[in-house]
Amino acid sequence: MKFFSKESYGLPVLLAISLHLLLIVVSLVAVDFKEEQDLRVNDRPVVQAKVVDISQTIIGKRIEEDKAKAKAQALAAKKKAQQEKKRKAAEQALKERKKQLAQQKKQKQAQEEKARAAAEAAQKAEADKLQKRQVAEAEQKKKAAQKAQKAKDDAKKRLAQETKKAEAAKKLAESKRREQERINKEKAEVERKRLEVIRIAEEQKKRQEEAQLALAQEKARQEALAIELALQEEAEKQQEIAEASARQSMSALIDQRIRSRWIMPPNATNGMKTQLRIFFLPTGEVDLVNVTESSGDALFDQRTVDAVYKMGRIEELAELDPFVFERNFRTVDLIFNPQDLRR
Structure with a gap:
């Protein structure tokens, strides 16, 4: 600034x-x-x-x-x-x-240098004293070591003699121990073989019993499975018969209701037919109608589709089992072929 x-x-x-x-x-x-x-x-x-x-x-x-x-x-x-x-x-x-x-x-x-010099002098004096003391101690140790060595040599000689006697006694005892171990081992081996024979016999007997039991259980399971399959096949046949009957009757009902609401176009003739695919809701109401195969006449097809939507709700579909409805009536293919038309 x-x-x-x-x-x-x-x-x-x-x-x-x-x-x-x-x-x-x-x-x-x-x-x-x-x-x-x-x-x-x-x-x-x-x-x-x-x-x-x-x-x-x-x-x-x-x-x-x-x-x-x-x-x-x-x-x-x-x-x-x-x-x-x-x-x-x-x-x-x-x-x-x-x-x-x-x-x-x-x-x-300067003070540190002076103190260091004094410390070094004191260290040197202490080292000299220590060296003298170590020399004296070394001499004493040498004499003590010589005395101890002599005592050690004497003890070693006595120990060698005692060791020789002990080894002889030990060899004799070891020989007796090995002989006893051999006898005991032979007895134990005989007993082990006897127990092994018994164990093998019991295991074979147990395996035979288990095999017989498993065979009986498998036979019973196969018989129960056969009965269950037979009952299931019979139930499926009955279900198929019931569903086929329901499809036939329901298709007839749907066809009848479409006919009752169908308005015949002026140009309709015998032989005209329209194939429809009807999508139902679980409540029985019509969700969607598609023409899968036309009759060749657009008005005929449209009147047929209109009749399907006019059916309203089919209560019989709402009363069906949900599984049966989903498998048979969620989508229904129907051929609308009215008779007694003009020739």
Whole structure:
């Protein structure tokens, strides 16, 4: 941020103030001149006095603004100078602090060096004492080791003699133990073979019994399955017969209701027939009708389709079992072939 000194604005401010004062004087003179003219014209003695507050005029406000701006710039310059002074003081203090720290570090290093030298001297003296003590201990250990070795050799000789006797006794005992183990092993093998023969015989008997039982169970299962299949086939046949009968009767009912609502077109003749595919809802209502094979006459086909939609709801379909309805009457193909038409 750039600051300007008070001296750089002194001359412009002085000129601005002088110019504003000149304008105020000129304006006052002009006002007085005009008032004198008005007095001469009216020929009446009039005395008027007016106090003008220069600070409330545009020129006065501008002068005040210039003064305030100059004052703010002077304060900013002063503040910058103070900040610069503080910065230099801080830098000087930092330099002094670094100098003090360097001196303290140097002193500390000298103290550490002196302490290290003293420690090394003490270490050397302690090492010498330790070496002497170790030599003395080594000599004592050597003598003790020689004495112990002699005792060890004597003990070793006695142990060898005792070991020889013990080994002889051990061999005799081992021979007896092995012989007893052989006898026991032979007895155990005989017993194992006897038990194995018994186990095999029992397992064979058990397998035979299980095989006979499984054979009997399989035979019973096959007989039950045959009976179940026979009953199922019979039920399916009865179901097919019932469904065929229902299809026949329902187709006849649908055909009869279509005929009762069919309006014969004027050009209908014997031999005309329309094949339809009717889609029913589970409620018995007609959902959709398609002509799968036309009679050759559009009016004949349309009258047939109209008759199907006029049937409305077939209650007999709503009373059927849902499975039977879905398999047989969800979609019904019907050939509409009315007789007794004109030839």
